[in-house]
Amino acid sequence: MTLGRVPRQGDLLRSTVEFCAGRVGVDSIYGVLHRDCFGLFPDEMFADLFTDVGRRSVPPMIVAVVMVLQRIEGLSDREAVERFAFDARWKYAAGGLDFDYPGFVHTVLVDMRARLARSDRPDRIFDAVLEVARAAGLVGRKRVLDSTPLYDAVATMDTITLIRSAIRGLLAVVSAGLAGELRARVSSGDDYASTAKPVIDWDDETAREQLIDSRTRDGLAMLAVLDGLDLDEAVDKAARLLATVVGQDITTGEDGIFRIVRGTAADRVISTVDPETRHGRKTQARGFDGYKGHIAIDPDSEIITATEVTPANSGDAEVAPGLLADILPAEAEAEAEARVFGDAAYGAGELLKLLDDNGIHNGVKVQPASSVKGHFSKDRFEIDLDRAVVRCPAGHTAPIRPRKGQPSTIGAAAFGAACGGCPLRQQCTSAAAGRTIGIGAHEKHLLPARARRRDPAWRAEYRATRPKVERKIGHLMRRRHGGRRARVRGKVKTAADFSLLAAAVNLARLAVLGIGSTTAQLTPTTA
Template structure:
C-alpha cells in the first residue's frame, strides 16, 4: 500500500471551512488543527510506513488528526470513524475537507497503529508536538514529574482462575501432537476448555483445598513433561507463564499444594494481561494495572515525555528516561549556556539514586525528600550527625561510633552497649542491642534533600510550581475509558496509547497558546 495524499484544494461551495469559521473559537483544538494540520502532521511524516507503490492509503495526515481527536474525546475506533463521517468539526480539523468527503472503515486506525508500532519511531505523533513546542520557544529546561494509575482492561484473577487459564493457554499454544501428549498427563479430569470454575461446594474448605491441589499437580505435570524439550516460542512463553503462576501463589505442605499465605512481590494478576501488577499510589490507595508517568514544562504546561510502567514500579525508576533531554547540557543554539535545568517532584521521587543522578548532571533539585522519623516520637535519624567522609556517626549524647561499610557503598553505625547507660536512651531506642543507624549509598544527597524540604523559601517555590503537573494529569485522566482505564492490553500498547493521549492534550494546549507555522519548518506563538 502506498501513502495517500491529502486533498489540497477543497471545494469552494462544499468545504466545511466556510461553515465552521466564526462558529468555533480560534484557539479550539479544531481550529488549530484546521490551520496547522498540514504543517503539523504532513503526509511525508509517515512515508516510511508505506510501500513506494500500490493502492493508495487513506491520507496519513487525515488519519493522524482523527487519532488525536479520538484520544482527546475517549472514543473507540468505530465511534471515531463515525464522528469523522458525520461531525463537521472533525472534517474542518482535517484541513477543511468537503462535507461529502468519504470516510473510512475503523480498521484503518488499527492498521495505522500497527504500522507505527513496527516502525523506528512509534511515538512520532507525540514527539512532533514536543518538537513544535520547542521550536516555538515553549520548552525550557524546567521539568515537573508525576504519575497516575492506569487501571488495566482485564479482570484480576484469583489463584484457581490463574492456574486454569495458564494451563488452557499452554494447551492452546501447543500443536495437535504436543497437545495430545500434554492432555495425557492431566490427572484431575478437568478438560480446561472453558473459563467457568469447576462446580464444587465453595463453602467447604476441604473441597477448595482439593481443587487447588489437583490443578497444581496438573500444572507441574505439564511442566515436567516439557522440561528439556526444544519448544516453539509460543509454547515456551506459555510454559513460563504457567511456571510463574504456580510458583507465585502456591506452597507445598507435605504432599499437598496449598495457596501460600503471602502475596508475591511481583505477582502476575491476570493471564490475559501478564504485565499488569498490583500497585499502590498511596499507602491506602491500591489499584491493579499500570502507571502512566509524565514530565511537563511548568511554564508552558506542555508534556515533554511519557512512560508507562507496571503498577508496582516506583515513580522514580523511569525518571531518567523522562528527563533525558534536561540531563544532557543544552545545545548552544537552543538555550543560553548558563540556564540551569530544574526538576520538581514530590516525595515519591526523593530517592537516593535519582537525587545523585540529578546532582551529577548539575540539575537544580526541587524534589521533596521524606523527613526522617522514628516510632514513638523518639530521635529521628536527623538528630544524629552523619559524617560520611570521616566514616562516623555522632548521637545526640555526643557519642561517636564508626560506620561499618557495606559492599553497596552504604553501612551501619551501631551504638551497642553505650545505649545502656545513656541518659537519653528512653528518647532514642528500646532495642536491647542499642540504636543502629543505617547509612545508604546516597546518604549525603538524602540528607541535603531533607534539609531543603524543611526550608520555607524552598517550599514556597516548590508549592508554586509542582502542582501544575497535577492539573495536567487531570487533563489526561478526565475520561474514565481511555484515560483512567486502559483501552488495550500489554505495556507496549498502553504506552503507545498514553503517548498519543499526551499528544492530543499537547495539541489542545498549543492551540490555547496560539501556535502558528512560521514557514520553512519553523513555529511561533501568535502575538497578542
C-alpha cells in the first residue's frame, strides 16, 4: 500500500471551512487541529509505514486526526468513522475537507494502529504534539510523577476456567496430528470445546476437588507430550501459558490429589485472553484488575511529557527512570535546575539514588520510618554512615556490621547487652537480644529524604506542586474519554492507546493556551 496524500485545494462551495469558521471555537481541539494538522501530522511523517507500490492509502494525516478525536471523545472505531463521515467539525479539523469528502471503513484505523505498533516510532503522534509544546517553551525541567488504575477489558477467570481455557488455546494452535496426540492423553472425558464450565454439583466439595484434579492431570499430561519437542512460537507460547496457570494455583496433597492452593500467587495470571493483566492494589482496602497507567507532567504548563503502562502489580518507582528520560542525565549547563516530585510510592532507594547522583532536586515523598509495637521508630536513632555507628535515644552506640547472606544491605547495628539495663528499654524493644537497627543499601539517600520531610519550605513546595498531576489524571480518566476501562487487550496495545489519549489531552491543553503549530514555526493563535 502506497502513501496517500491529503488534498490541499478544497472546493469553495463545498468546503467545511466557511461553515465551521464562525461556529467552532478557536480554543477547541477542532480549531487547533484545523489550523495545524498539516504541520502536526504531515503525510510524510508516516511514509515509513507504507511501500512504494500498491494502491493508495487513506491519507495518514486524516487518519491521525480521526484517531486523536476518536480517543478524546471515547469512540469505537465504527463510531469514529461514522462521526468523520457526518460531523462537519471532524472534516474541518482534518484541514477543512469538503462536506462530501469520502469516508473510509473502520478497519483503516485498525490497520494504522498495527502499522504504528510495528514501526520504530510507535508513539509518533504523542511525540509530535509534545514537540510543539517544547518548541513553545512549555516544557521545562520540572516533573511530577503519578500512576492510575486502568481496568482491563477482559473478565477475571477462576482456576478451573483458566486451566480449561489454556488447554483449549493450546489445542487451537497445534497441528492436527499433534492435537490428536494431546487429546489421546485426556483422561477426564472433557472435549474442551465449550467455554462453559462442566456441569457438576458445585455445593459438593468432593465434586469440586475431582474437577480440579482431573483437569490438572489433563494439562500436565499434555505438557508431558510437548516436553522436548521443537515447538513453533505460537505453540510454545500456549504451552508456557498452560504451565503457568497450572503451576500458580495448584498444589499436591499427601494423598496425591491436586487441589487449589490457599492464597494468591505474587504474579498470578488472571486471564488467558489477556495474560499480561494482573491483580493490583490502589490502597490496602481497594484492589483492581488490569494495568497501571504512569505519567510525568510539567507542573507549570500541565503538559504530559511521558507515559508508560505496566501490569497492575508493578511498583510505581520501577518505571520512573523511563518517565524522566528527557531530563536524565541532568545537564550541567541547563539554565534551570531539574526538579522531580512524586508521592511516597516513588520513595524507593533506587530512584532517590538516581536523582541524587544526577544532582536533581528531590521532591519525592518518602514513607516515615515505621514504629513496630509502639516502640521507637528508626528515625529516633542517629545513623552515622561515615563512622559506621548508630546512636540510640539513650545515648548508647553500636557499630554497623555486615550481615552474612544479605549483600543488598550495608549491615546492622545490634545494641545487645546495652539494652539490658537501659531505662528506655520498654519504649525501644521487647526482643531478648536487644534492639537491632538494619541499614539498607540506600540508607545514604533515604536519611536526607526523611529529613527533608520536616523542612517547612520543602513541604510547602511539595503541596503546591504535586497535586497538579492528580488534576491531569482526572482529565485523562474522564468518562467522556472512556473512563478507566481499557479499550484494548494486551500491554503493548494498552500502552499505545494511553499514549494516544495523552496526545489528545495535550493537544486540547495547547488549544486552551492558544499555542498552534505551522509547518515553519510555532505561532500563538488569536481569536
